[in-house]
Amino acid sequence: MNPADLAVLVRKVTVDVLASHDADVSLVPEAPTVERPRNPEHGDYATNIAMQLGKRVGMVPRNLATEIAEGLSNSEGVDVAEVAGPGFINIRLAADAQGKIVAEVLAAGQAWGNSDINADLDVNLEFVSANPTGPIHLGGTRWAAVGDALGRVLTATGAKVTREYYFNDHGRQIDRFSNSLVAAAKGLPTPEDGYGGEYIHDIAAEVLKGNPAALQGTDEQVQENFRAAGVEMMFAHIKESLHEFGTDFDVFFHENSLFASGEVESAVNSLKENGKLYEHDGAWWLKSTDYGDDKDRVVIKSDGDAAYIAGDIAYVKNKFDRGHNLAIYMLGADHHGYIARLRAAAAALGYNADGVEVLIGQMVNLLRDGKAVRMSKRAGTVVTLDDLVEAIGVDAARYALIRSSVDSSLDIDLQLWASQSSDNPVYYVQYGHARLCSIGRRAAEAGVSSEGADFGLLVEDREGELIRTIGEFPAIVKAAAELREPHRIARYAEQLAGVFHRFYDACQILPKSGEEATDLHRARLGLAEATRQTLANALGLVGVTAPERM
Structure with missing residues (x-):
């Protein structure tokens, strides 16, 4: 019986108890809180349902808890439920009920932890979206890892994710990029507002190699020669870096297409027609304050040019018109103002503003010897995705970026994450998986199998702790999806690895040389296999490999 199943039982028993008192059963939450107590001696799980409901239904919480505990104690799968303090209920599962978790994991395999709770979601998940004017910096790299992991988690809970x-590729930054390429090709200094770094000189040389006449013609023709070829080369590099990082995309959407196709003009006209835009001082403004924004936004400037938000409005419309019912934007730390304006754009267009979610990621800093790493030879003053991968590898880079909430800034100690020690979180988790694979290989060599094992024999404290930790995985995945927090998966994997290592030190899994395998050995082997599967699934959800040997 996993925590989700126990929560269902707690709810059923609570409803039955309240119904016997003619109390309002609608007050019982759909998913009562069921947690592991801090002190394992108090039981396997605990619930505060009686304290939540007692006064609301006109009962003394402890008295209500006593009746619920009695009902739970008489339920299949529960050994005993006892009341503690003012109304907490501590629950100890029957051994066979705990053992069913192991069997459930082994039967589910790679699907363990998956659900269909988000089957009604068609998600457009937009992340990274760095300007094609240079390699991906650390902020974009964080989103490359976290965004990909979030996509995996949402998919595991039934959502359709794009x-x-x-x-x-539309706007002034592209002009600055092409001007920088032209200057490099001519051997001139980088323009004052241009882009520096070796990559500019490399791309400029590649453009000339492919088109020796690229510097001939009018200034406009020369700039276009370098713009078209340079942007294509830069974006090819970005795609390659992301792919090698384990992050691939279903759609690469070009901002310029919104203008070329007339979608920006169409979206603006529709807002004029429905009265959501108004004219003032020769400009057209969105009534975004009607939808919670702190000020109205200029959409068409007084000179007739579209403001940046015009493209955002058309892009919101495009996403929903493609059939998505949830658009998640993953933006940098300087984009807080976009939350209200994007939701306002959706509402003004007639869509549900709650269908727009904006996640803001904070800065990433690299440390070596306790000091910040600030320079990249290739990109000038910017540290890039490629720099991070070169320093610590793909798995460590992804895990380091994913395991902390994006709401907080992140310091990555390069020496720690490159080390092969238990202090390195990703090494610790991967080593746990490799050790479990080794157990599987040794079991096969010894002819020991968990098939048909009696998992009700797993009654030792370390066995129970490991089983309960495994049983929490579906709830962890659900919470990670609902809260958009894939870091919960990584932290859980570390917890599971730690619980396994303690179990391994305390319990003999395989028979010693010369001994016959017992039913307990077979049961413990099944528990080890379930642990390995859960660790592999967790690592898969964050896009990190699960090595069989280390």
């Missing part, structure tokens, strides 16, 4: 990269 991973999308918004290619900013």
Whole structure:
């Protein structure tokens, strides 16, 4: 019996108890809180349902708890339920009920932890979306890892997910990029507002190699020669870096297509027609304050040019018109203002503003010897995705970026994450998986199998702790999806690895040389196999490999 199943039982028993008192059963939550107590001696799980409901239904919480505990104690799968303090209920599962978790994991395999709770979601998940004017910096790298992991988690909970990269190929930054390429090709200094770094000189040389006449013609023709070829080369590098990082996209959406196709003009006209835009001082403004924004936004400037938000409005419309019912934007730390304006754009267009979610990621800093790493030879003053991978590898980079909430800034100690020690979180988890694989290989060599094992024999404290930790995995995945927090998966994997290592030290899994395998050995082997499967599934959800040997 896993925590989700126990929560269902707690709810049923609570409803039955309240019904016997003619109390309002609608007050019982759909998913009562069921947690592991801090002190294992108090039981396997605990619930505060009686304290939540007692006064609301006119009963003394402890008295209500006593009746619920009695009902739970008489239920299949529960050994005993006892009341503690003012109304907490501590629950100890029957051994065979705990053992069923192991069997459930082994039967589910790679699907263990999956659900269909988000089957009604068609998600457009937009992340990274770095300008094609240079290699991906650390902020974009964080989103490359976290966004990909979030996509995996949402998919595991039944959602249809489209991973999308918004290619900013319209605007002044592209002009600055092409001007920098032209200057490099001519051997001139980088323009004052241009882009520096070796990559600019490399791309400029590649453009000339492919088109020796690229510097001939008018200034406009020369700039276009370098713009078209340079952007294509830069974006090819970005795609290659992301792919090698384990992050791939379903859609690469070009911002310029919104203007070329007339979608921006169409979206603006529809807002004019429905009265959501108004004219003032020669400009057209969105009534975004009607939808919670702190000020109205200029959409068409007084000179007739579209403001940046015009493209955002058309892009919101495009996403929903493609059939998505949830658009998640993963943006950088300087984009807080976008939360209200994007939701306002959706509402003004007639869509549900709650269908727009904006996640803001904070800065990432690299440390070596306790000091910040600030320079990248290739990109000038920016540290890039490629720099991070070169320093610590793909798995460590992804895990380091994913395991902390994006709401907080992140310091990555390069020496720690490159080390092969238990202090390195990803090494610790991967080593746990490799050790479990080794147990499987040795079991096969010894002819020991868990098939038909009696998992009700697993009654030792370390066995129970490991089983309960495994049983929590579906709830962890559900919470990670609902809260958009894939870091919960990584932290759980570390917890599971730690619980397994303690179990391994305390319990003999395989028979010693010369001994016959017992039913307990077979049961413990099954528990080890369930642990390995859960660790592999957790690592898979964050896009990190689960090595069989280390």
